[in-house]
Amino acid sequence: MQRVHPAMRLKVNRDTFIYPEASKGVYLRNNIKSIRMEGSTIERWLQKLFPMLDGTQTLEYVTNGLPDSFKEQVYKIVQVLYENGFVRDVSEDLPHQLPDHILNKYASQIEYINHIKGSGGYRFQMYRQTKVAVMGSGTLLLSFVLALIESGLTAFSIVQT
Structure with missing residues (x-):
């Protein structure tokens, strides 16, 4: 150390x-x-x-x-x-370009990432830029989409089955 x-x-x-x-x-x-x-x-x-x-x-x-x-x-x-x-x-920590309002809104998620791995802001920014496709139908699909939005993901594709 x-x-x-x-x-x-x-x-x-x-x-x-x-x-x-x-x-x-x-x-x-x-x-x-x-x-x-x-x-x-x-x-x-x-x-x-x-x-x-x-x-x-x-x-x-x-x-x-x-x-x-x-x-x-x-x-x-x-x-x-x-x-x-x-x-x-x-x-x-690795640098990030997250604006203050995003840092404040998702402070608990970023802090958790910091605790587990470090560079929480950078890692959260990378997560928000990840391309994600959601497949499903009904209430399960809706719940998953809402969870992604709440977790800070900015864009994703939806494939309804």
Whole structure:
């Protein structure tokens, strides 16, 4: 696993939960693993860090102006989070051309793709550009067509049998 570096734009995964343990530390849990981080102040560190780890700012920006000892502590915490899959580097995501209204409308689908595979915006854009043919009849065909529309597919062919 690579070391965290200042240019990374880290984002906390949505399935990450913090469970405080009175004066001892915290348990961090996601859908894959759980770890314990010890220290009487780790909960406060995480409460301050998590809102800033939203993928919009670099780690350099997040730590800018901090004393060296604090900056070092942030990098240590973030390294543990990164190594254990609680944050990911969105600067490595493939670019996409999805407009903001599409990103907002399908945010949950895109976030799910991000969680599973990364580059959610790019992969969702590729999905929307996929050529799909729907075959069937009756209510099953109608249900399938409605599901495709709801999932964000922009165009498809319908073959009624």
